Amino acid sequence: MPTRLSSYFLRTLREDPSDAEVTSHRLLVRAGYIRRQAPGIFAWLPLGLRVKAKIEAIVRAEMAAAGAFEVHFPALLPKEPYEATGRYEEYGPAMFRLADRKDAGLVLAPTHEEVFTLLVKDLYNSYKDLPLSIYQIQDKYRDEARPRAGLLRGREFTMKDAYSFDYTDAGLDASYQAQRDAYERIFTALGLEYVIVKADAGAMGGSKSEEFLHPTPVGEDTFVRSAGGYAANVEAFTTLVPESRSFEGLTPAEVLDTPDTPTIQTLVDRANSAHPRPDGRAWTAADTLKNVVLALSQPGGTRELVVIGLPGDREVDLKRAEVAFAPAEIEAATEADFAKHPGLVKGYIGPWSPEGAVLGEEGSTGIRYVVDPRVVDGSGWITGANSHGKHVFGLVAGRDFTADGTVEIAEVRAGDPAPDGSGPVELARGMEIGHVFQLGRKYAEALGLKVLDENGKLVTVTMGSYGIGITRILAIIAELHNDEKGLIWPPAVAPFDVHVIATGRDAEVYEAAERVVADLEAKGLDVLFDDRPKVSPGVKFGDAELIGVPQIVIVGRGVAEGVVERWDRATGERTQVALDAVAASFG
Amino acid sequence: MPTRLSSYFLRTLREDPSDAEVTSHRLLVRAGYIRRQAPGIFAWLPLGLRVKAKIEAIVRAEMAAAGAFEVHFPALLPKEPYEATGRYEEYGPAMFRLADRKDAGLVLAPTHEEVFTLLVKDLYNSYKDLPLSIYQIQDKYRDEARPRAGLLRGREFTMKDAYSFDYTDAGLDASYQAQRDAYERIFTALGLEYVIVKADAGAMGGSKSEEFLHPTPVGEDTFVRSAGGYAANVEAFTTLVPESRSFEGLTPAEVLDTPDTPTIQTLVDRANSAHPRPDGRAWTAADTLKNVVLALSQPGGTRELVVIGLPGDREVDLKRAEVAFAPAEIEAATEADFAKHPGLVKGYIGPWSPEGAVLGEEGSTGIRYVVDPRVVDGSGWITGANSHGKHVFGLVAGRDFTADGTVEIAEVRAGDPAPDGSGPVELARGMEIGHVFQLGRKYAEALGLKVLDENGKLVTVTMGSYGIGITRILAIIAELHNDEKGLIWPPAVAPFDVHVIATGRDAEVYEAAERVVADLEAKGLDVLFDDRPKVSPGVKFGDAELIGVPQIVIVGRGVAEGVVERWDRATGERTQVALDAVAASFG
Incomplete structure (x- = not known):
């Protein structure tokens, strides 16, 4: 059955929301995809939910291909595991904390390393059980100081978080690589250009970490790259240290x-x-x-x-x-x-x-x-x-004074040498679309996750953690694919495959449109059907441009001559097609 | 691709969990469907997630058939809407409350009437926009005083909650009926026997309410019914009031x-x-x-x-x-x-x-x-x-004293007359599996949801609210379908269609099992494949009985003679089938 605009729960808005700072936020609200509930907290309307489901389906398929199994944890969790790893304190005010009626401390989990670790500890005890990769697609909460940019930095967001468990470093490398490969396939399927940069593990701890950044001048993250292949975000950039010099011949201070x-x-x-x-x-x-x-x-x-x-x-x-x-x-x-x-x-x-x-x-x-x-x-x-x-x-230095150590906090500048000797770096901006971590044994140690190895010896498990912000990616795709009229979804994530518009008031036109819709659905296409009888063609066209379904079919007066128009939302190109050949024109 | 037990994230447990009070809880934990995180809070393991997804798919299909559109709200919401309707106070300690870093009050929503009302107020303003029914499938939180019985009364649970919006009472009746009909179809599809009883609207407010109860002696709710068709839960039962009598001839006190x-x-x-x-x-x-x-x-x-x-x-x-x-x-x-x-x-x-x-x-x-x-x-x-x-x-009464009113708080007893004159009632027990409310105008009035009617006059919208506990229903199905060996899922919600077991160590057997699995998958069946090479047949059979996939195929030594066994989990019946005819035997 097609989705009929005459009854669909959708209102497009003429005005930009007053709090919208970025294009994706502005258009997703105006086109009826999301609606703000509180700072950084949004409700998903039917159109938005459809796009989100498509992204989730792509992620699920690649997680399965990577051998990861889906589980699901609650957002509300006891605080104790987070205390055991120190993150309860480290997260500071960014973690939502609460107490239940018995005054037991709870948190809204910002990520789930701790409870995944405990789950595996609970059920597994042998090296034979490993490797294991498990993931969830789940709503997370972070009390951001300045929630902004709509879905790009919200206080609630949907995330795919995966965790890998191995008992050898080589195993962790392989699990990490499997997730990293899956991420490359996911971003390719989503049509999202990406750069993989060295990243700092930050509050997650761990030994190795890479970020997937979508390069864009409006990105909030800065990264550097050299022509020779070095890439890192500025936080992870390390300085190429000059050689020490001899004190000989130096004049006194x-x-x-x-x-x-x-x-x-x-x-x-x-x-x-x-x-x-x-x-x-x-x-x-x-x-x-x-x-x-x-x-x-x-x-x-x-x-x-x-x-x-x-x-x-x-x-x-x-x-x-x-x-x-x-x-x-x-x-x-x-x-x-x-x-x-x-x-x-x-x-x-x-x-x-x-x-x-x-x-x-x-x-x-x-x-x-x-x-x-x-x-x-x-x-x-x-x-x-x-x-x-x-x-x-x-x-x-070294003669007249001695420091307590070095620290990487000076700004990085274009032309600075890459630490791997691959030449000078240039600076670019990007948006984070994924993050993979080799956590190592930090969490397993803190929470006592050990297994028996081949020799019957207890060894601490080594872990990885792998995150993709589903709702953030949706916003980034919206940010990339639009024009002054509205959204232009890539087909892979569009809420519908085809948007059929019936214009005017002729019964003949509406009957023809119904046939076109039925033909398209018979081909397995998802159709949004603008069947509103009293709405002008101009408003219908405007709504279609705002909503951004990539292919539009206009059924209007041409029906008398047996023709309809196909309209490509991205190129704006309109072509006449025979009424009977519409479905066939979709290949 | 089949799900292979050799690598699947699953551990069945020999021991009952110490805190399990009911069969569903005991078996869902032992068979590896769920795992406790805190009192009344559970993680979903891969098997559990599959069953949950099947129930959700059935619910979604019937919601679509009832003309309801899916949306999604966060669990974390500002407290103000709940204060406006008085529920912030009324919910008492059962509502999880917290504050963000700016000390703004937030709640974990126990239900979403308020924000659905505000969403519609935000977007709609005319009678032409109505009727509207929207729903979500979403994780909810209630700080139960005594979380118990596993998923049956948890502090976190997944719920389908739908809300209808009309501007006439007749419209509300129709929207209510559409959801009520959908519920009947859902419970029929799930194979869940149900009784629809009059219910009290309770904290929800509103004018009319009915509960769907699954009749079972172990149910926590008591309801009454008469042979003449009256049915109500005890909270909603009203006394058939005797006629007043004359004071004449009565002796003085x-x-x-x-x-x-x-x-x-x-x-x-x-x-x-x-x-x-x-x-x-x-x-x-x-x-x-x-x-x-x-x-x-x-x-x-x-x-x-x-x-x-x-x-x-x-x-x-x-x-x-x-x-x-x-x-x-x-x-x-x-x-x-x-x-x-x-x-x-x-x-x-x-x-x-x-x-x-x-x-x-x-x-x-x-x-x-x-x-x-x-x-x-x-x-x-x-x-x-x-x-x-x-x-x-x-x-x-009436002569020597006068009460301030009457109240329905006396116990109801078998044999009490039904208030509609349909004869004496009997008492029975049941489990709540759904609840539908005519909320009327309580929420719309408190939050100012009005639309213009045909005459351009502002009228307050009248609402309904309709809930099904997805995770609770899963637990009830588990509670109903099991034996001393484990779970026995009805096919409609089973995690897999077929459980194929390869026994012994013969390569020939495993190769034959692979072919059987491929044949079954080619028919569109979801297969769980026990391909564990070093596990005894007894353990494999025990796991199959515990997990409860309704149809089992045992591929073992019979392969040499070209036969395998089909094993019906519910009846226990085993029949020999030709190796080549296994898939065909699934009709």
Whole structure:
């Protein structure tokens, strides 16, 4: 039976929703696919549910092909497993928490690693049971600080999350590869261009992780790639570390007056005018060592200062910093922080002062000091002397100061060398469409998932976790496939195969349209039939363009001459087809 | 492709789960269909998910046939709509409540009347848009005080909830009937015997409601039915009210000493020995008026005493009382309550004392007094005189006391007359498998859902709500279809059509089994294939019996002679079939 617009639960809207920030959100609401319930929480209307079901069917088919079995967990789960792995705290305010009538703590699960681990622990105990891959398609909840962009970053979303269980590293590699291959097939079936980039495992923990990004200038994620094949998101990019240099022949550090130079630019200008470089070249920001003071708040509640030393021509990339210091929350140090540490002079901070080490291993302040990997032993810098209006020139890493370690939080720039030696990288933007993790043994260890191996020895299981945001992908497809008139669905995920429009009021036209619909359905096509008797052709055409079914058939006055029109939504092309040949024209 | 037990995610268990109270729970866990996560919260394993999907498909098909369109709401919703209808308070502790990071109140929806109402209000505004029926199949949450019986009363459950919208009462009748008819078709397709009984609308509000009950002695609901066709659950049963009688010729009330008679039995004994009935017949409990003092706590927090007068041979039915006084919580009056009202003498309470009216319209205590409908004007009673050791005989309703109203909370007994005059009722037990409500205008009024009618006048929409518990029905089917060996699924919902078992270790047998499987799949049958090479035939047979696929094919040594065995799980019958004719034997 066709879906008849005369009775279908659908209202297209003329006005854009006032809160829509992105095209997909605007069009999915206007065309009657979704409807907002609360910030980042949406109801699915019949059209939207059809597209979602098509995406789910593609994902299910490829999961089955990858040998994964479907299960289903509730969204509401006890908090204890999440406490056991530390994620209950680490998730911070992004996790919805509640209590039941007996005051037992519950969570709305943001992902399900813990309970999948416990399920397998519950049922399996031998290496013979492995490998195992299981997945679910399930509604998840995250209390995003700023839900936005419609379905792209909601507080509720449907996700396919798969988990693999192996007892050897090689097994994990194979399970990971099977899911990774399935993802490639899924995105190909969905017509979604993708780049696979190295990613940081972040809050998930684990040893290896890759992201599938759809490259698009409006993507919220930045990634880098080299012509030689390196690709990583900026959070996972690692700096190609220069070689250490010998201290030999380096002049001693010298404290110089640099009044009114609290910024890198004022410092460089002052250095070039008052303290020119001995070799005659100009000082640049890259010759300075900038020291940024951050406060890290751990989920447990402790707050710690850390100073980051990085070349003055680089900014701190906050996303990279969040990953580097996860799960801590990061903020700039406050005046109160500085007041407690008079050894650090704001605007003139450095690891050293004429009185000796201030930061780092021997530092008098006791504050942790981590530096950009470019600050190698033997590199010399202009940096603050912890005295108002003074900087030290030629302060040499490893000779005059020693950091507590290095950290990857400096911004990545086009032209930076890829760490694998494959040449300079370019920056691009993308949207995350999938994420695969080798979790390793973190979860199995925390929750005690072990099996007996071939020798009867208990070994800890190694796991992978593999996610695709179903509703996010739907929004991305909508974001990619539209024009100023509305949506243009790729056939693989379109809510219907054909949209048949009967125009005018002639009974003859409507009867012909019914026959066309019946012919198309007899071919196995899903038909949306605009049979509304009192709606003008203009409104019907407008609705069809907004809804975005890829193929449209217009049955109108031409019926008298035995012809109807086929209209390709994507190209706009209209062609006349004989009434009897419509179904055949669909090949 | 067949599902191969050698790699399937399935472990059958030898032991019953320790917390299983009912057969369905025990077998669904042991056979690997579900796994407990928390009290009343379960994960669905691959086998369980298959059965669930089959039930959902049947429900979806009949919803489509009834003209209802599928939508999908999140479980997590803002609290405000539920506050607007009063259900936020009325649901009490059974509703999961939480707050987001901005402290906005949220709920896990127990049902979705409010947001469906708002969705339609959001999109529709004319009578031309109606009638409309929309539904979802969705995971719901209720914080049950005592989650029990596995899936039968869980805290998470999958429900099909449909809602109809009309602008006339006749329209609502038609929409209600369409859903009611669909329910009959669904239960028939599922092979579930059902009785449709009048029900009380309870917390849902509304004017008319019916329950679909599956009659079974182990059901948790009691219902009544008469040979003449009356059927109601006990909560909805109404008493056939006797006619009022004339006061003429009735003797005046008389206070008599009845020491040590705080119970109905002691009172009847004492009356018969010390104050025999003038007409010579014996006094019975039915001649006494028992007065029960209850305390009603409203969700808002107020607490009120109420006295119930009912014939001494009837007990208060707590379920009927809960419905009659909903949404109040009911408890027995405490000593403190009695202390506040010295006019009521415990053990000797009545509506009247020698000093005058104590309860009812003129009652000195000011406490509300409601009576069983059998306490009609002109009926005379032995009842407490509010004086220790004294009762009043011949106290006549309407002459000596006047109640504040009647209430249906006395127990219903087999033999009680049906209210429609269709004869005496019998009592039976059943399990609720569906519930349909005519909500009327309660929700539309509370949330402002109005449409313009034919005359351009705004009219409030009238609604219905229709629920089927998908997971509950699955459990009920499991509860009905099993034996001491395990489950026996009806073919319509079985996880697989055929379970093929290869026995022994002969390669020839396994090759033959592969051919059988391929033949069955070529016929469009879903096959579970026990291809485990190292598992004994006994274990394989036991697993097959436990899992409960209705048709089993055993491929074993008979292969040498070209025969296999077909085994009917329900009847236990085994028949030999030629190897080449297995698929054909499936008709």
